[in-house]
Amino acid sequence: MIDQFGRSITYLRVSVTELCNLRCRYCMPAEGVCKKDHADMLTEDEMILAIEAAASLGITKLRVTGGEPLVKKNILSICRRAAAVPGIREVCLTTNGILLPELARPLREAGVNRLNLSLDTQDPEKYAYITRIGEIKDFWAGFYAALDAGFEKIKLNAVLVGGFNDNEIVSLAALTQQYPVDMRFIEMMPMCDSPEFGEDAYIPFTRVLDALPEARPVPKDGGVAKLYRLPGAKGNIGLISPVSAHFCGECNRIRLTADGKVKPCLHSNAEYPLKGLDLDGMRAQLEKAIWHKPKWHGDLDAAHRSGAGRNMNQIGG
């Protein structure tokens, strides 16, 4: 479906849970999330119905996310059923990787085509700091399991945090020379509960290019990342700049939260509830959400926090 600004909306990000086995500082509060009433969350059948309604409006690509999607007990069934919805051509999943040793192969068999894994630092102490409770050895075990399982593409995501990992740009980028993976650097977005990051924490993607003078531009792959490649690399460097150079004009995505709200824009508090509706009702809400997708998300920086009204784990980053 085309929105009122002429953008073709083909990509749905489905958050299957707000819960997580980590507590990344830019994403969620230290105490975790206040568990919502089970009855307020979408059931598996409702998620699949919503995906069917979205596919009937032209959605072809899904990203399963969260929270941490792999802590969801029925994640394999959700992925298998989502991949089988007519019109859905691609199912991707974003994870912190911790549970991949058990789940990488079953996810591949369930029809997940691509995986994104989050890795902000290669330093064990810094990993423990940024995730508050994580151990980096668990990430690496998950990463190797993902490589072994034969996904079409694996992308690593690092949130750029000034004063934290800007001195690791070169070593993170070098992972593309060592492994057949893309390494993407994402500008940190100022979500509601991340006041600990001051102005200096928001660094622009151009810092990555300054650190990698030998990187050469390569054509985009249909996503929003600007792509570069290092000499001899097996994968690309991706730069995602929601803060310093927004890409709202080419945004083709909408989001569905675990509690059943369609969010046409990550940084707007506009939400269209689907919980309890039948296929036609969901379709009508999705049509409204797509038509009213905001033109752009407004300024974002330390002084202008996101208008999302939720933390990232409650939306689906």
Ligand code: SAM
């Ligand atoms: N738990 C999974 C993971 O970490 O990959 C999936 C959900 S997480 C919310 C999805 C992505 O959002 C991660 O790559 C994470 O780094 C990113 N993210 C979370 N908070 C962010 C923020 N404030 N700014 C930019 N990216 C953020």
Ligand code: SF4
């Ligand atoms: Fe969990 Fe992902 Fe948020 Fe980290 S970024 S707290 S792993 S949902």
